[in-house]
Amino acid sequence: MKLTMEEQDILDGSQGGMLQRVMATIVAYGEALDAEKLVDITGMGHFVIANVIPGISPPLEMLDSLIKAGLKTAYPFTLDPAAPLDHDNWWLNPEQIATLQHMYADQDSYDCRMQTLGLRDLQAFTCTPYQPEVGSVPQRGAILAWSESACVAYANSVLGARSNRNGAIIDLLCNIAGKVPLSGLLTDAGRKATWRIDVATEHRPLPQILGAAIGRTVLADVPYVVGLDRFLGTGLGPHTRDYLHELGAAAAAAGAVGLFHVENITPEAVDQGAGLLTEGYRHAVINAADLRDLVDSYPVLWVDKHADPDKCFLGCPHFSLNQLEWWAAEIQAGLQRHGRECLRVNTTICAAPQVLEKFIDNRQGWEVLSRAGARFSSACPMQAFDNDLSRGDAIITNSNKLRTYTHARFFEDKQIADIIVTGKIGRRA
Amino acid sequence: MMLIFKGRAVLPGTVEGHTLVTRRGFNTYASFFTSIHERTGKAVCADSDNPDLYGRDLAGAIICLPRTTGSTSSGAVWQRLAGWDITPRAMLFSQQIDPLAAGGLLVADMWAGKRVVTIDRLGDEFLNTVQSGDKISVSAAGQVVIYK
Numbered sequence: 001m002k003l004t005m006e007e008q009d010i011l012d013g014s015q016g017g018m019l020q021r022v023m024a025t026i027v028a029y030g031e032a033l034d035a036e037k038l039v040d041i042t043g044m045g046h047f048v049i050a051n052v053i054p055g056i057s058p059p060l061e062m063l064d065s066l067i068k069a070g071l072k073t074a075y076p077f078t079l080d081p082a083a084p085l086d087h088d089n090w091w092l093n094p095e096q097i098a099t100l101q102h103m104y105a106d107q108d109s110y111d112c113r114m115q116t117l118g119l120r121d122l123q124a125f126t127c128t129p130y131q132p133e134v135g136s137v138p139q140r141g142a143i144l145a146w147s148e149s150a151c152v153a154y155a156n157s158v159l160g161a162r163s164n165r166n167g168a169i170i171d172l173l174c175n176i177a178g179k180v181p182l183s184g185l186l187t188d189a190g191r192k193a194t195w196r197i198d199v200a201t202e203h204r205p206l207p208q209i210l211g212a213a214i215g216r217t218v219l220a221d222v223p224y225v226v227g228l229d230r231f232l233g234t235g236l237g238p239h240t241r242d243y244l245h246e247l248g249a250a251a252a253a254a255g256a257v258g259l260f261h262v263e264n265i266t267p268e269a270v271d272q273g274a275g276l277l278t279e280g281y282r283h284a285v286i287n288a289a290d291l292r293d294l295v296d297s298y299p300v301l302w303v304d305k306h307a308d309p310d311k312c313f314l315g316c317p318h319f320s321l322n323q324l325e326w327w328a329a330e331i332q333a334g335l336q337r338h339g340r341e342c343l344r345v346n347t348t349i350c351a352a353p354q355v356l357e358k359f360i361d362n363r364q365g366w367e368v369l370s371r372a373g374a375r376f377s378s379a380c381p382m383q384a385f386d387n388d389l390s391r392g393d394a395i396i397t398n399s400n401k402l403r404t405y406t407h408a409r410f411f412e413d414k415q416i417a418d419i420i421v422t423g424k425i426g427r428r429a
Numbered sequence: 430m431m432l433i434f435k436g437r438a439v440l441p442g443t444v445e446g447h448t449l450v451t452r453r454g455f456n457t458y459a460s461f462f463t464s465i466h467e468r469t470g471k472a473v474c475a476d477s478d479n480p481d482l483y484g485r486d487l488a489g490a491i492i493c494l495p496r497t498t499g500s501t502s503s504g505a506v507w508q509r510l511a512g513w514d515i516t517p518r519a520m521l522f523s524q525q526i527d528p529l530a531a532g533g534l535l536v537a538d539m540w541a542g543k544r545v546v547t548i549d550r551l552g553d554e555f556l557n558t559v560q561s562g563d564k565i566s567v568s569a570a571g572q573v574v575i576y577k
Contacts, residue, residue, distance in 0.1 A: 021539070024539065025535060025536065025540070032526055032531040032535065032549075033526075033531060048501045048502050056465065056506060056509065059512075062540060147504065148501055164528045165501055165527070165528050165529050166501060166504070166528055166529070166532055167501050167505070167507075167530075168501060168502050168503070168504035168505035168533075169504045169505050169532070169533075169540070170504055170533070171532075173536075183528075219453075219495070220454070220496055253499060256498040256527060299477055301477060404456075404478065
């Protein structure tokens with residue numbers, strides 16, 4: 001890989017041993033990815049590891065060594081959702097609370113270290129930093145080194161920014177160096193579509209099911225999706241953005257999709273159309289039966305497979321303001337349909353802090369859901385429940401991503417609305 | 430019979446043993462999410478969507494795969510596995526290594542001092558040929574020999 005004189009100097013230790021080690025890691029990363037050179041990062045960072053949860057977060061000693069060397073990121077960064085320490089919102093028993101408190105005992109000092117390393121502020125915790133209320137919206141063409149697979153997919157596909165699917169820790173190291181290997185989705189060639197996916201359903205498919213089907217089909221390749229404009233229209237309105245952020249999250253979780261193009265909708269597809277397809281691209285058709293088969297293939301991982309649901313988590317990835325309002329209306333209709341006033345299933349709805357603040361300011365939807373007994377959080381159900389802490393809980397969700405990583409059981413939005421109102425899984429489910 | 434495949438040594442090293450094979454994407458985070466929370470000395474695959482490996486102990490394994498998939502948290506997962514010495518011994522990719530795996534395995538090597546021998550670009554034929562349980566040897570130059 002060709003390095004600039006400045007990069008080579010850093011690699012030779014001219015700016016200290018710690019930055020030398022950071023640069024050596026990034027150069028090795030670039031060589032593994034066949035990058036011809038490093039390029040400057042030109043926008044804010046977003047990293048997947050927001051919590052000090054053992055086994056997933058970077059070791060504190062590593063962060064300390066970076067801080068001790070006086071290093072910080074080239075641009076401020078946001079982080080994935082905050083630790084689930086707002087216990088009241090998660091319907092936890094005392095043993096679960098004690099376990100979480102133990103797991104996250106070092107959270108404050110972790111947050112402090114992250115601020116020193118460049119965290120934007122102490123409200124910058126969400127898996128949807130690109131929501132306008134949150135305000136970390138990269139420009140088209142911006143060079144990024146993001147992690148959080150759903151964010152990467154959105155930034156690349158919907159915003160037209162450029163980031164590979166970087167893993168935790170290497171994301172931080174790249175942003176400290178302000179450099180990232182020029183490879184994969186950062187290049188024009190890497191952004192070409194190697195798959196054409198035809199959506200051949202009669203009705204608008206659920207985005208988290210279609211996304212999973214696409215992810216399973218193409219794995220890490222770039223798909224060019226045809227047929228969604230029949231349901232979504234052309235261009236990128238707010239509802240289409242919401243649809244695509246759900247689709248991207250599921251595609252990333254089921255496969256490793258970091259970029260998808262949607263004909264007549266996403267920016268590069270609007271500009272280049274089918275010219276985005278490579279020669280010899282592969283082709284798949286996804287129809288309604290495929291999607292039904294996919295859902296039917298999901299195993300029920302509850303301890304008691306026939307239990308009534310205990311808890312419901314919505315908002316993975318974090319909901320937008322429009323989605324919160326949609327769910328308020330949907331749940332209100334469900335309550336009316338069944339002649340009830342309160343939800344029978346303990347339900348938590350997740351969104352970014354700034355989005356929740358706006359939702360509360362808007363009052364109506366928030367009052368509907370609060371009266372029904374729903375609770376709100378800006379934390380992440382995966383981080384509270386991706387372990388054996390709640391193995392015995394019968395959890396339902398509309399998130400295919402959450403289902404992938406936990407024992408939560410997936411249901412479609414309309415089914416969820418009935419289940420949380422009645423407390424029962426109906427025949428349709 | 431010996432079948433020889435040549436790949437690229439991303440993290441070179443020599444390994445011998447028996448293989449575990451998945452022909453679908455290896456979801457690192459889903460595979461290891463239980464083993465990173467509780468120290469048992471094992472790394473039992475928890476990815477229920479991957480019947481090839483679900484329930485198998487991946488600690489010390491030689492895993493043959495096309496590439497990795499799933500959450501970008503896996504970058505740090507590798508470091509935890511390294512710290513607890515429950516990583517696989519080798520990751521043998523039929524395709525070019527993906528950024529997620531590259532970043533995680535390099536950080537485990539360069540910051541946690543645990544090398545998982547990593548070979549990529551072994552080709553589709555390698556993955557079509559190798560079966561779970563095959564005896565295999567890996568050279569530092571990236572040559573993989575399957576003993577059938």
